Amino acid sequence: MLKVPDHQVAGHQAGDGKLGPLIDDSGHFYKPLQNDGRGSHELAFYTSFSTDKRIPDDIRKFFPVFYGTRHLEASDGSGLYPHLALEDTVSSRINPSVLDAKIGSRTWYPQAAEDYIIKCLKKDRETTSLELGFRVSGLRVYGNKETGFWKPDKKCVLNFSIEDTRLALRKFVSSNPSTDSDIKPDCSFASTVYGGPAGILAQLLELKSWFEKQTIFHFYSCSVLMVYEKESILQGRNSGAEIKLVDFAHVIEGKGVIDHNFLGGLCSLIKLISDIVTSPSA
Amino acid sequence: MLKVPDHQVAGHQAGDGKLGPLIDDSGHFYKPLQNDGRGSHELAFYTSFSTDKRIPDDIRKFFPVFYGTRHLEASDGSGLYPHLALEDTVSSRINPSVLDAKIGSRTWYPQAAEDYIIKCLKKDRETTSLELGFRVSGLRVYGNKETGFWKPDKKCVLNFSIEDTRLALRKFVSSNPSTDSDIKPDCSFASTVYGGPAGILAQLLELKSWFEKQTIFHFYSCSVLMVYEKESILQGRNSGAEIKLVDFAHVIEGKGVIDHNFLGGLCSLIKLISDIVTSPSA
Known part of the structure; x- marks a missing residue:
């Protein structure tokens, strides 16, 4: 009955005798x-x-x-x-494409232990977190029955530059994600997955307006998971585009202050995605 | 002709043989x-x-x-x-009340020298910058002809907690700023100075919407100066409420990414001020 999920793109993974979801x-x-x-x-x-x-x-x-x-x-x-x-919002779907973006330019909270802060700060500076306000932690994009999924390996994703991140966000909604770097991703699904009243951008903006006022929690090292189903689009049905927040091992009380660290990173992600919706062929 | 301005609340100050504006x-x-x-x-x-x-x-x-x-x-x-x-947006005014808020939870930029980063990070952690997304660098609030200005000294302002900052933002628009801590600031000018279509809140929101899209500059260690004239309000005229960005010694190129660090801190300041407008007697 219990099995290892195959959709996971980030975090600890089960299999080979390791502890995982x-x-x-x-x-x-x-x-x-x-x-x-x-x-x-x-x-x-x-x-x-x-x-x-x-x-x-x-x-x-x-x-x-x-x-x-x-x-x-x-x-x-x-x-x-x-x-x-x-x-489980992902495994119940058919060939879901998934992108995990860890939000915030700072993944550590002020009261954390000094060695933890140093470790996090180092990683935030080595990845795009510091400059971009978030980093992609993993992704997999469905191609078709023959090619299956395009899933860059973990090391490669951690080394993403800002330009690589921009490209990954384009590939995530393209019909040709795995092609070599000479061919531009076509962003064919940008308007259906990112755009529209039920698209990912609209959902991110809804989340943003809550973060502009909520002072209950501060979400450090928390991810926004973006999911959709390509085949569903090709069959003329709803893309199933959805965002979910995941990973709450470092959530602390907000104490009357907004989570400006999460909000800033979220706005940066929103800007990049809204650029793709506006200019899918840029 | 040239003289030392007396309205300055933060930064290097001239006088006593020192170099200043x-x-x-x-x-x-x-x-x-x-x-x-x-x-x-x-x-x-x-x-x-x-x-x-x-x-x-x-x-x-x-x-x-x-x-x-x-x-x-x-x-x-x-x-x-x-x-x-x-x-000079301040000295030309009559008894201007001024508050200087240094925006951003991080005052250092990624490419800065290591010793500069360490120095800034230490100060960001010691002040409210890290937790609140900004810190008050100085303020002076006009009382009346007898009392003159209430101006807490630099050291005291640097030691502001989050609660002190909240209180300072209330005192800034109160007719009884300098009274002892047992008496609540009355926030009599909150609706005129912070609120209204030409108030400070409206101006901050205008600035925010630009920061949600602009990717030209990143403003590190930059301040929002808030100014108004109390006597002008008492005489039934416009409060002269105005915001200005100042201090651009650490502005770097945005390179296509929004300034999520400034934006997050700005949203935090906006939330605190909007709380005061909503509940001036809280």
Whole structure:
């Protein structure tokens, strides 16, 4: 019943005897509680968030539904292990294209331990986080039955420059993502996936207007996951374009101040995507 | 003709044989070119900005007009020294109340020298910059003919907590700014100075919408100056509420990316001010 999801583009991955998330046929995604406090921290966030009356319903849809914790046979064969039971918004889809963008120019919070801050700051400076306000942590784009998915490897993604990031956001909505660098990505799905009243850009703008006023949580090292189904578009149906926030191991209380770090990065992502919608053939 | 301005609330100040800005009766503000490259950097910004066709007119009004450079007798008595000749938006007013907010949770830019980064990061962490996205660098609020100005000293302002900052933004628009901490600031001028179609909030929102799209410049360690005239309000005239961006010694090219660092901090300032407009008696 339980299996390793094949859609994951970032984070710890199960398989080869390693501890990682699992899925089942009921549409649940089971994320093992990370040790060193991160797991309990993420659990605390989901518990608090899922009962917080201050979160508007139209914002709640951008977060995975939380079903509590489950003790499951861990993917590394180490026996029963606690997992967060979450809504699986990706695996239930047909050949989903997925992009994971870690938001914020700073992935560390002011009260963190000094060695953690130094580690994060180094990574923020080595990736696009510092300059761009976010970094792509992973992506996979569906081509067709023959080619399958285009999925650049983790190391390559971590080395993305600002230009590479811009290109990845174009390839994500192109019918020719995997072609060599001489051929321009065609952005054929830009207007359907990014654009339109139900597109990713509209959803990001909805999220942005909440971040302009919410002072409940600060989301450090949290990602926006963007998902859509190419075949669905080709069959003339809805693209299924959707955004979800994921990874809450470093969420802290907002204490009356907006999350300017997340908001700034989100606005930067919005600008890049809106440039693609405006000029898909640029 | 040339004299030391008395309205300055932050930055290097002339007087006691020190090098600092000067004003004259023509409405000009003369800022000595700082050495160690900062002066030439600021001059380069003003030169480039003042001729850049991409800056909309309704945004240009938020920047001081630049009149070129002048060699003037320096305030420290060291002889002729190059100064930036700028529009003086403050000294020409009657008893202006002024608040200087240095915008951005990060005051250093990615390409800066390592020792400069360490120095700035330390200061950003010690002040409210990191947590709040901006820090108050100085303020003075006019009371009346007897009390004159309430002007907390530099050291005290640098030690502002988030709560102190919130309070300072309330005192800035209160008729009882200097009273002891037991008495709440009355925020009597909140609706006139911060609110309304020509108020500071409306101007900040105009600036924000430009920062959501402009990718020409990144403004590090730059301040938003807020000014108004209390007596003007009491006489039933316009408050003269105005914002100006100042201090451009650390502006770098945007290279197609928005200034998410400035934008995030600006949104945080906007949230605090809009809270005061909504609940002046909170």
